[in-house]
Amino acid sequence: QKTAKLAPYILFIGQLKRMKLFSLLVATSCFCTSAFGVSPSRAVTKAFSKPTFKKDSAKDSPLFRDPTLVRGGAVPGWAAYNDALDKSPLTAKALTSLVGWALGDVLAQIFISGGPFDVKRFISLSAFGLLYHGPSGHYFYNWLDDKVPGKEGKHIALKVAIDQIFWCPIFMSVFFTYLGLVNGDSFSVIGNKLKNDLFSACQGSWKVWPIVHAVSFKFIQNKHRLVFINGVQVAFNMFLSLIGTKK
Numbered sequence: 001q002k003t004a005k006l007a008p009y010i011l012f013i014g015q016l017k018r019m020k021l022f023s024l025l026v027a028t029s030c031f032c033t034s035a036f037g038v039s040p041s042r043a044v045t046k047a048f049s050k051p052t053f054k055k056d057s058a059k060d061s062p063l064f065r066d067p068t069l070v071r072g073g074a075v076p077g078w079a080a081y082n083d084a085l086d087k088s089p090l091t092a093k094a095l096t097s098l099v100g101w102a103l104g105d106v107l108a109q110i111f112i113s114g115g116p117f118d119v120k121r122f123i124s125l126s127a128f129g130l131l132y133h134g135p136s137g138h139y140f141y142n143w144l145d146d147k148v149p150g151k152e153g154k155h156i157a158l159k160v161a162i163d164q165i166f167w168c169p170i171f172m173s174v175f176f177t178y179l180g181l182v183n184g185d186s187f188s189v190i191g192n193k194l195k196n197d198l199f200s201a202c203q204g205s206w207k208v209w210p211i212v213h214a215v216s217f218k219f220i221q222n223k224h225r226l227v228f229i230n231g232v233q234v235a236f237n238m239f240l241s242l243i244g245t246k247k
Contacts, residue, residue: 085223093226094134100230101129107234124182132174137226140167145222156217160210168209172201208236 084092105125109117148159173194180190212232220228 081227082223089223090135090138093138094130096227096230097129097134097137098126099129100233101133102126104234104236124179128175128178132178134226136171136174137229141222141225151218156214159217160213163213164206164210168202168205169198172198172205176201204236208232 081092102122102125105122109115109122144159144162148155148162176193176197177190180193185193212229216225216228
């Protein structure tokens with residue numbers, strides 16, 4: 001009988017706790033969206049003042065803004081980097097690849113190769129990122145997006161196939177030839193390097209890049225593709241720096 005009398009109070013306390021939890025979740029979501037440059041005030045106000053969902057309400061939400069607009073809120077320097085991509089895309093992408101290749105070789109020398117730091121190797125691989133990887137990636141992916149537009153499965157599969165079957169061997173051949181010339185190797189030595197290691201390098205690429213490029217071609221804007229690729233390629237560059245400098 002006492003339990004029956006206390007039941008309404010227990011129910012009320014439970015509802016109060018749920019309201020506090022809900023309020024905490026709303027406050028947290030508002031904080032998170034603000035951190036990424038989205039003002040939640042309009043969306044939250046509409047959520048409480050108009051509980052019924054209207055068909056066109058998504059258009060007015062700050063979460064459904066123009067996908068071509070880029071926010072820099074949570075990443076320092078991101079807005080400036082995007083501005084550089086718009087004004088000088090070739091230079092920005094070349095410098096992006098410079099950082100990616102430099103970081104990849106530093107990590108490879110510290111954590112894998114060991115021994116004294118090879119400054120010549122570091123400069124050679126960093127220069128390759130600056131002089132070839134960034135510029136060639138800029139022109140190649142612009143050409144690929146122009147020739148194979150669309151983000152459907154068949155378009156993505158064709159892009160990945162072109163990238164891995166045709167572009168990958170060309171890229172690897174240039175990579176090994178560049179390193180050979182930098183090291184002063186003869187063309188016969190470079191030819192033997194290509195004969196011995198080109199297929200192994202392509203096999204390493206085929207284990208990683210089809211999935212990465214499928215994500216890239218589906219979800220990443222063209223101008224951000226190289227920074228995305230370089231983010232993944234830091235680890236892959238460790239592999240390339242090792243196989244490229246193997247005697």
